[in-house]
Amino acid sequence: MDPFARLADWVAVDSVTGRERDYGDLVARHVSGIGLGVELQEVEPGRCNVLAAASEPELVFCTHLDTVPPWFGPRREGKTLHGRGACDAKGPALAMIEAARRLVESGERRIGLLFTVGEETDSGGARHANVHTSARWRPRWTIIGEPTDNRFVRGGKGVFKGTLTAHGVAAHSSRPIGPSAVHELVETVHRLISQPWGEHRLFGQGTLNIGVIQGGLAANVVAPSATASLMVRAVEEPSAIEARVRASLGPHVEFHVDKGYGPVEFHVPAAHAADAPVVAFGTDAPWLTRFGTRLLYGPGSIGVAHTDHEHIELDSFERAVVDYERTARELLARQ
DSSP, X not given: OOHHHHHHHHHTSOOBTTOOHHHHHHHHHHHHXXXXXXXXXXXXXXXXXXXXXXXXXXXXXXXXXXXXXXXXXXXXXXTEEESTTIIXXXXXXXXXXXXXXXXXXXXXXXXXXXXXXXXXXXXXXXXXXXXXXXXXXXXXXXXXXXXXXXXXXXXXXXXXXXXXXEEOOOEETTSOOOOOHHHHHHHHHHHHHXXXXXXXXXXXXXXXXXXXXXEOSOTTEEOSXXXXXXXXXXXXXXXXXXXXXXXXXXXXXXXXXXXXEOOEEOOOOGGGGGGOOEEOSOOSGGGOTTSOEEEEOOSSOTTTXXXXXXXXXXXXXXXXXXXXXXXXXXXXXXX
């Protein structure tokens, strides 16, 4: 089958986070036909990682099954395939499987495949695999598939996400009663956006985004409550960032950490070292600590992932198959 025809069939299946099962079953059936044993690893009821290997793998290809909402189906225009998941990350998944097929057909048996659930939210599948697969799998290398414009990535910034909650006293705004939760929150946010968020020789500067602010009742009412969400693209460990946030809190503002992980350095093959960027988007990589040395590479562009015009080019897909196969052979040849 034309690879893009198969990819279109996969994109046609809704696999928004929490609904990965049907797509995972499709992937499992396809992988079972290339000579690898397949296992569905239950992460929670109705949601399973897909694992495949012929023996204990020394190199693992890994990407995720889930997509962001909203789902929309495939549309092909010449050598371009549009649709949710086309590049993030069903295109990388199929390219990895095609590379694995070529490796197996040549007699290489030291490879495995891991497709995870939940990467777009909490990386629950990767966390589960890291704990429950390590007794059987101890790979030396793991190639993680994300849309990187066919470039091997040198490093990925971490993520630190949390919620600010301010408390006030509801009152008519003509009366000197307070505090106002909105005022308290704004003062805290002002202190936060005035802070530096770290600098690293590889990852550059950390950045803060206050993504959502909500609160208050009306212009003539002192606000009883207000919240704000924040995210730091981190170049430091989470403990340093949390300490900086808490030092900026006003007396009536609380902070809850939603998630946090530090930056990750990736291995870059020597031939690609001159063109290896640092990225700021999230991956499963921080949670795969027992999966050896990690690489990050894939077809498609992060610039169109998560958008209403997500797509992948056939040339990018075909190049990824070649790069995945070649890189796997080079890494497995290392002692």
